Amino acid sequence: MGQQSQHVHPQRGAMNGHYGFRYEATPSSALKLVLPVMQPDGTDAAVDIRTLPFVRFEENEVHSSKGLYGFNLGEGVHRVGPDARHPFVVRNTKIWNVHYGFRPQVPSLLVENMTIQSHYGVYHPNFDNHVYRNLTIRQTGTEPFNRGHDDDSVQYGVLTVDGLTFDNCRSGGMPLIQISDDNPTGKAVSHFRHVEVPNWKDTSRDKAIVNLGGGPRPQPKTDAGVPIYLHDWFGPGRDALIVSTRSPEFKARPAAFHAEPPLTGDESRVAETVHVDFPQLLDPSTTSPPRR
Numbered sequence: 001m002g003q004q005s006q007h008v009h010p011q012r013g014a015m016n017g018h019y020g021f022r023y024e025a026t027p028s029s030a031l032k033l034v035l036p037v038m039q040p041d042g043t044d045a046a047v048d049i050r051t052l053p054f055v056r057f058e059e060n061e062v063h064s065s066k067g068l069y070g071f072n073l074g075e076g077v078h079r080v081g082p083d084a085r086h087p088f089v090v091r092n093t094k095i096w097n098v099h100y101g102f103r104p105q106v107p108s109l110l111v112e113n114m115t116i117q118s119h120y121g122v123y124h125p126n127f128d129n130h131v132y133r134n135l136t137i138r139q140t141g142t143e144p145f146n147r148g149h150d151d152d153s154v155q156y157g158v159l160t161v162d163g164l165t166f167d168n169c170r171s172g173g174m175p176l177i178q179i180s181d182d183n184p185t186g187k188a189v190s191h192f193r194h195v196e197v198p199n200w201k202d203t204s205r206d207k208a209i210v211n212l213g214g215g216p217r218p219q220p221k222t223d224a225g226v227p228i229y230l231h232d233w234f235g236p237g238r239d240a241l242i243v244s245t246r247s248p249e250f251k252a253r254p255a256a257f258h259a260e261p262p263l264t265g266d267e268s269r270v271a272e273t274v275h276v277d278f279p280q281l282l283d284p285s286t287t288s289p290p291r292r
Contacts, residue, residue: 019069020062020098025050026076050074053082053108054089061094070095070118074105074126079156081106084129085285090114101140104130107157110282111135121169124150127180127190128157129281138167143213147178148188148226151216155180155188155226160279165196175265178213179244180226188224191278193231208265210242225249229276233263239276242268 027033037047062070071093074081082088087108094115095101101118104111107128114135116122121137121144137144144166148155166176176197180188197209210228225247233240243249243257245267250257257269264270 020064020067020071020095021060022069022072022075024072024075027078048080050077050080050106051082053086056091057089057093058091060092063095063097067098069100069103070098070116071101072103072105073109075103077106079105079107079126079128082108084108084282087129087131087282087284089284100124101137108282110284116140120144120146122146127155127159127188130157130159131281132159132161132164134163135161136165136167137169138165140169142172143174143178144169145177147213148180150213151218153181153213153216153218155183155190156185157187158279158281159190160281161190161192161195162278163194164192165198168199173207174214175208175211175268177210177228179210179228179242179247179268181212181218181220181244181246182222183224183226184222186222186224188226190226190228191231191276192229193278195230195233208261208268209263210268211265212244212246212267220244220246220248223248229273230263231276231278234272237275239273241271241273241276243271244268 025033033049034046035049036044037049037052039045073088087110088106089110091112096117098118100120100123101116102114102121103123105124105126107126109130111131112133115138117138119141121140123143123146125146125148127148147153169176225244227249228242230240230242232238240263242264250269257271260270
């Protein structure tokens with residue numbers, strides 16, 4: 001196991017054999033996750049510990065010669081986590097030379113200034129109130145930005161990414177950003193802004209920027225798909241709306257969308273739209289911890 005702490009000091013890191021940072025909370029008959037937790041007024045109350053946010057997770061680095069995960073955040077939580085006022089906060093993180101870079105399985109997550117260099121980049125994510133700012137994914141060999149819950153291809157909420165750079169990601173026929181198929185809440189949508197592919201001409205021959213992923217090919221089961229917006233893609237205020245060719249949105253209006261490789265691939269299409277709002281998902285509280 002790597003070093004794990006909720007109060008992490010600058011330049012703390014983990015060089016691991018299998019896991020760097022792993023935070024797991026799996027309920028079972030032997031492990032109950034509702035425990036007495038101190039409240040702001042100093043009293044104790046029964047709280048599901050999966051809803052408690054990290055106080056701070058900053059300035060961390062993880063790498064390994066044969067590591068499995070760099071940072072597995074929320075194994076077993078089953079989509080239970082903190083709210084928009086008290087999100088998990090991950091800042092200034094470097095992940096490199098591992099198989100799965102960052103596996104974010106919790107809802108309500110703020111990630112700022114993360115660099116990933118691994119076989120998989122953002123993997124098996126629970127995109128539900130997730131905010132990423134200044135994310136760099138480099139030299140990823142398979143799936144740089146995975147669909148929701150990987151093979152389940154399901155997204156439950158809103159994702160925003162403001163500043164995403166793909167640096168020399170040679171992922172074969174995989175897209176850089178994968179589209180999720182299912183939207184069971186009807187609220188799932190992804191917003192990207194300031195997406196950069198610096199070496200576009202060298203890496204775009206065999207992949208699309210946005211397309212369906214690989215592996216299992218589940219047929220969409222929900223009434224709504226998961227649209228992806230690339231803000232200002234065609235110019236200031238001119239946004240790209242990208243959908244899967246298997247989505248209800250495309251099937252309802254196929255003439256409204258067109259192919260535009262390498263932005264789109266064989267199973268994605270784009271329509272230009274204008275002045276779509278870039279959502280503000282999180283409003284972190286500055287509440288101090290309770291004292292006795």
